[in-house]
Amino acid sequence: MNIGDVATASGLPAKTIRYYEDIGLITPLRDANGYRRFTETHLHKLAFIARARGLGFSIEQCRTLLALYEDRGRASADVKAVAETHLAEIDAKMAELAEMRRVLAELIHACAGDHRPDCPILQGLAAPADAD
Amino acid sequence: MNIGDVATASGLPAKTIRYYEDIGLITPLRDANGYRRFTETHLHKLAFIARARGLGFSIEQCRTLLALYEDRGRASADVKAVAETHLAEIDAKMAELAEMRRVLAELIHACAGDHRPDCPILQGLAAPADAD
DNA sequence: CCTTGACCTTCCAGTTACAGGAAGGCCTAT
DNA sequence: ATAGGCCTTCCTGTAACTGGAAGGTCAAGG
Known part of the structure; x- marks a missing residue:
């Protein structure tokens, strides 16, 4: 998928997705022509971020949540702590x-x-x- | 009064007051040594802005409110309109x-x-x- | 008279999370 | 060949300040 495709699928503007790459939230592959190439996994991550942002989590909180999401050995207590901080x-x-x-x-x-x-x-x- | 005095009196940081001058919200006089000189009127304006900001009005709304405050021929309807917009x-x-x-x-x-x-x-x- | 410390000055950079736009490359269809 | 719709990077701007550097000013004390 190119950036336009994941933009449509995730509901995030292409600009925002490029920004997320800039700050290291996602790392798409690159085609020979320089175009960003996104996989389903990238799309899932973007959708995850979009929802977390929709709940008002900051970018840094999203980064933490994403790391926990990908850590199969996480403790749910760690996730809950982030969420409770944000609730406060x-x-x-x-x-x-x-x-x-x-x-x-x-x-x-x-x-x-x-x-x-x-x-x-x-x-x-x-x-x-x-x-x- | 120097900037430190109005900062203390208004509760605004000196940095913020300088910023307000930069964007044209207030225009203190200057002493021969380059120091800003504030009058009671300046202090009143700063306190006004501080309270408006405390109610969540944007700087531009504060600018409008300040102009209305100083316009003796204003209509209270104009003030109310700004406030109602902000309430919304x-x-x-x-x-x-x-x-x-x-x-x-x-x-x-x-x-x-x-x-x-x-x-x-x-x-x-x-x-x-x-x-x- | 000189120094010390508390003021004051300007200017530059950073914050949050992007959005807008310019200049230019790529790709597909006609 | 060209037109359009993608894509790229880079630069600027947003709101409302905050922090810090480098340096001038002023009053008091030794």
Whole structure:
């Protein structure tokens, strides 16, 4: 398969696949004309990475997961640890966003949103009210 | 005030304040020795930006909000529109994270996390189960 | 008077995970 | 032979900073 084929099959842009080669996540073969040649195994790896990225794992976490995936002697505890770290990251981000959302929604609620200049949103940014 | 003073007062690192000058968010004066000189107004603006950034507004949104803040003839509707756009962005991110979290938590739950190699997390990444 | 340390300056590189685009080679069909 | 649709590499840009190097400035102490 050429890069266009695995791009279509994996759902990843060709650009991204070249980038993954650059950073050593995959290593396709090369044809005589310089074209990258991908095997089914490469495609599986790319699909694996695509799904892991879809769950929000960083590239480095994907690298680790891929290594564990290929290590038949792995302990599932090691995989679980990576996943739990990432879950904690997600929870932290969600909490941060929830707090932003809370304050922002409050300000929006207080704002008339008309032609007048008075604006609790700007006031809140200029000097926040005490938290209650 | 020198940059160190406004950094302390605003809670922003000096590096960040220099960056904000670079991109034209603020324009401190300069002393004869080349040092940046900040007024109370500069400090207020920096605090404003710091709070807006804390709510997750992008730099460009901050630029817009700052312009509205300084425009005494603004309509609060314009401010509200920026805030609502950002609220929608937050909601979108939260939904994305929630979905990641859902799938990830499911995989983690199914994984024994022991010394054995069998791992539903890796299996799920290699070939996801059908959604139910 | 000189030095020391804490400031300040500019400039350059690195971060994350790619995307866009230019310039040019290759391959298949007409 | 040429047109198109692939493919290649290389360079630049993104967001919002952070770290570090090399060097100027200033106030206090010996």
